Amino acid sequence: MTAGGGGASVLLVDDDPGTLETLRDILETRRFRVATAASGEAAVAMARARPYDAVLMDIVMPGLGGVDALRAIKAHEPRTPVIMMTAFTRDDLVADARRAAAVAVLAKPLEMDRLLALLERVTAGGAPPREEPR
Amino acid sequence: MTLRPTSRQERLTLWAIGGAVAALVGVLLGTALMIDRYVRADRDAILAESAAIAEAVAALIEAHEGSHFKILQAFAPRFLFREAVARRDRTEIDRHLRQLQESFPEMDRVFVVAPDGVLVANHPPAPQLYGRRFTDRDWYQALGRDPRPYTSRVYHSARDGALHVVHVVPVRSETGRVVGILGSSRRLETIRSGLTSITVPAGDFYLVDREGQLVFHRTRTGAAHLADYAKTPVVERLLRGEAGIAETDNPVEREARLSVYQRLPSLGWGLVVYRSRDLALQPARRITLGAGAAGLVLAGAIAGLGTVALRSRRRTVDALRALEAAQEELVRKERLAILGQLAGGVAHELRNPLGVIKNSAYYLRMVAPPDERVQKHLGLLEREVATANRIVTDLLDFARVRPPERVPTDLEALAAEVLERAALPEGITVVFERRGGGPPVEVDPDQVTQVLANLVTNAAQAMPEGGTLTIEIAASGGGARVAVADTGVGIPPENLERIFQPLFTTRAKGIGLGLAVARSLAEANGGALTAESAPGRGSRFVLEFRR
Secondary structure, three states: OOOOOOOEEEEEEEOOOHHHHHHHHHHHHHOOEHHHOOOOOHHHHHHHHHOOEEEEEEOOOOOOOOOHHHHHHHOOOOOOOOOEEOOOHHHHHHHHHHHHHOEEEEOOOHHHHHHHHHHHHHOOOOOOEEEEEO | OOOOOOHHHHHHHHHHHHHHHHHHHHHHHHHHHHOOOOOOHHHHHOOOOOOOHHHHHHHHHHHHHHHHHHHHHHHHOHHHHHHHHHHHEEEEHHHHHHHHHHHHOOOOEEEEEEEEEEEEEEEEEOHOOOEEEOOOOHHHHHHHHHHOOOOOOOEEEOOOOEEEEEEEEEEEOOOEEEEEEEEEEEEEHHHHHHHHOEEOOOEEEEEEOOOOEEEEEOOOOOOOOOOOOOOHHHHHHOOOOOOOEEEEEOOOOEEEEEEEEEEEEOOOOOEEEEEEEHHHHHHHHHHHHHHHHHHOHHHHHHHHHHHHHHHHOOOOOOOHHHHHHHHEEOOOHHHHHHHHHHHHHHHHHHHHHHHHHHHHHHHHHHOOOOHHHHHHHHHHHHHHHHHHHHHHHHHHHHHHHOOOOOEEEOHHHHHHHHHHOOOOOOOEEEEEEOOOOOOOOOOOOHHHHHHHHHHHHHHHHHOOOOOOEEEEEEEEOOOOEEEEOOOOOOOOOOHOOHHHOOOOHHHHHHHOOHHHHHHHEEEEEHEEEEEEEEEEEEEEEEEEEOO
16 A cells, blocks of 8 residues: 555545545545535635645535535635546536636546545645546 | 011110110119229228327327426436425425426426425526415316326416416325425427427327317417417317317318317327318329219229229328337337436436445455455455446436537547556457558547447457457548457347347346447447447447548
8 A cells, every 4th residue: 555645634525425434534544634524615614714735526516516616715725726526427517627727527436546646646746637537 | 656666686786785775884883883982991091091190199299298297207206306395395306306407408497386285496496486376276276186197278377478388296205195296387389399390191280288278289380379279169079078080171271171189198188180181082082083084994994093092092001100100219219318317317316325335345445454255345346336337327428418529539549548448357358450540530539439438348248258359440431440349149130230229238237328329429420330240259340430
């Protein structure tokens, strides 16, 4: 197993509790520091309260959707890398997320090795290639 | 005057003339009878054909319009939705209604009304109508009497003043109690646009609601006002609950008509299919006229007329067959559309739990001891999640219609990428033959990647015992083609075209959409996807983009 996140902080945002739980356990095992938010509104509030090294956020959520939350977070802290994920393959939303400068848009179920590699790269400050859901 | 005694010869001549006249009269009478019978038989046949055409039109309309009921009925029992309706949870109901309406934009509006008739939610949202009571509507009262799917009469919408028709179904709790009403409201204009494709040979049709108000009539375009057909003689009969065939005169169009009228049971609408009587009965008339003019040239006339009548009947039978084929095609398309769109709707709900299972397996693999059995079970979990997700993806791809974004694309690079990503089972040897590649082709790289991925998956599944998967790239017709071949079980000749039909599969796993999606994507990108096979030796799929 690789060294992993090296203590980088990640904000996980998803309205699905199972996704939050499992991702938190995986990321913490890989030595990321993880905070979670169950809605777009909560995520924006948390990102305004303190900076995170990366944000991993669902696109389709009730209330404030992922793309709007992404814009709000970017407006406050433009350098925070934000990775989006979605169970939908809604092209319009993926395009919106891209326009709003998401680092990548990943499809659920997630390919975890890819996600972890990406997270490690962005929290280490590297510029990752753009990735889209297939 | 005295009668001159006639000679024997004269008597014989008279007898002969008399006999000839009698024979002629007999032949004429016989012919007249034959013609009469023929005309009657022909007329009966035409009436029967008109009735059959009306049946086919009725079935088409029921398939087309009745599909909205099927969608509503499939949607109403969804657990989260009906729970939200029972709680009158507007936010949650809104979410579901939005999903429903976005999946089926031909439902102009969807709404939920509580059992007391109060509007709880609607989409697109019109909050000014929340809390409004709809107890005076015929659909509310009908569902109160008998909680079954119901189609309303034509009415002016409270929101936009346009003419609408509402389909409603009851929403029931787990115990079967009615906890609300789910409805879709459709503008007559929307209904009209869906029905104009149905045509009647030598005629047309119209639809009226339970009160005789016009729902559809091709000749009445853009009607903004209610058109009351209740006083039309045929509609009067319909409203009395009768069905049958009537010969009527249309005073407006000065035309005699054969009208077949009947109720459409699932929609409650009355259908009148009419054909111009002159046109429909033309062959019979031609027979009568022809016989009168031709006089004694009986044999020729009868033979000629027989051909005319036969040809005309054959024409009607052909028209009928075309109508039936159209009906089958429409039913198939509707069924697929419903399947695809509902599947698209539930995909989100399926992919999240699948994602969680996959994450859990991943986590367990990170922390579990390197015990062989534990690892085996984790592998099983991951593999089955992948299978389930592939089915969901096939359904989503099938439901999704995205126009291709075509750019110059190197097929060889795409194929290499697909092979690299494909998780092929052990025992499969890959051969990648590049025969001079071919020029770049104008296609949507994502969509063609998907076609190739489906072909590779398909080839791997055809070789459960292992074998050789060959991918071959070559120039072709100024463009390029990719062939994906396997050494698997092969496809019997009778199935070679059917494998591209949606939902056709011979495999225990999968639902038979992979190749259907592949072909439709190939065609959307200006290409062709064909299959050839030698049963027992393998199959070869060729994806070709010519210039």
